[in-house]
Amino acid sequence: MSHIPCPPVQWLRSFCLVLLLCLTSACSLWSGGILLYNQQDSQVGLQPDPTISRGSSPTENQQPAQMTTEEIRVLLSSLMVSGWSGTLVGILEQPRPVPVFTDTELNRIAEPIARAFQQAGPTERVFFSLPKSQTKYSEERTAGALFLRGRYLHVVLTDHSAFTAADTAGGEVKDLRDTKGMKLWAAAPATAATVPDAEEPRWAHFETVHLSLNVKDVIALRHRPAAPSPEASPSISIPTAGSAGIGANNGGATGAAGNQADDLRLQIRELTTSNLELRNRLDSQRQQMQVLQDQLFKLQQDLDSARPKGKTPRKSTAQ
Structure with a gap:
């Protein structure tokens, strides 16, 4: 009577090792991309740039790019966002711009994003996803993507933890069209770049919250000392002997004005x-x-057409 030989122990160990390596490699994929940083529930990685395939003419991003951590910090700290929460109070409130990233978040992701740009290919973009700061139990996150093309850093924001998503009343997945009324701004002294139509990325349908920055201009403005405004400088005049003290006081008053x-x-x-x-x-x-x-009117018409018509009673004929 023949016995089926058991698999050797060495073969089992090799199989388990290969399986573990496959699982580890699979965990590095994130949203169709590659996860490069994953600490404190914050993720930074690379993913295909959908604007590449949507462009009418062949185009590529200027990547890999050598960006320092300080340059990334300067660029990201210039971003502001406004929006409203998915409640009645949030809709009625006046949206006020808030920084896209807090100082704590910048300290956490500036270096990983700089390293991600060094590894990014010409058809990729850097994505980020951060939890809500100072809150342990919140599903709200700050998420978006960045890529360098020409002179510009293009930023797209898909979600922000400062604004509460609309309640789907059933645990459904967040609607991609729900952008919470968000709009990106550039904080002074930086300004949003006006990109020519030929260089404007062809954004995806649901990526409507985006902004572009001229990299060199924003970095130069941040390190340039602020010039005094013409109104703040006192007018030059020749003071007389009797008005020397008054002139000094007027100079201070002019500066305050x-x-x-x-x-x-x-x-x-x-x-x-x-x-x-x-x-x-x-x-x-x-x-x-x-x-x-319009939808309500159409629904009423459909209900009227589907409603059975009542039969008119027959008139009794006199015998």
């Missing part, structure tokens, strides 16, 4: 921006209300 003028100018700019944002929100809400009204 100049600072107040700068503050007022900044407030006016912020109010103008807020008014434009509110107007855009109202226009969007009007369009949504019109769509809902």
Whole structure:
């Protein structure tokens, strides 16, 4: 009677080792890309850039790129975002821009992102995903992607932990179209770059929250000392002997008045921006209300057409 030989112990060990290596390699993949950093529930990695295939003409990103940690910190600290939470109170509140990354988050991911750019290929982009700061039990995250093309750093934001997602009332997956009304801003002294149409990336349909920065300009502005405004500098005049003391006091008053003028100018700019944002929100809400009204009207028509028509009672004929 023949016995089936048992597999050798060495063969079993080799099989387990290969299986472990395969599982480890699979864990390094993240959202169709490669995970390069995964600490404290924060991830940084590489993924295919969808704007490459969507472009009308062949284009590539200027990557790998040698970016220092300080340069990444300067660029990312210039990003601001506004939006509203998925509640009635959040919709009625006036959106105020907040930094995309806190100082703690910048300290955590600046170096991994710099290293990711050094490894990124011309058809890839760097993605990031961070948990909500100072909160242990929250599903809200800050997520997006970055890539270098030409003179610009292009930034796309898909989610931010400062704004609560709309409640799907059933544990459903987050709707890709729910961008929480987010909009990216550039914090002074940086400004958002105006990219020519020929160089503008062809963004994916649901990646509507994006902004571009001129890398060299933003870094140069951050290290350049702020020049005094013309209003803050006192006017030059020849003081007389009797008005020397008065002239000194007037110089200080002129400087204070100049600072107040700068503050007022900044407030006016912020109010103008807020008014434009509110107007855009109202226009969007009007369009949504019109769509809902049209759908309701169509639904009423469908119900009326599907409703059985009542039979008219027959009139009794006199015998």
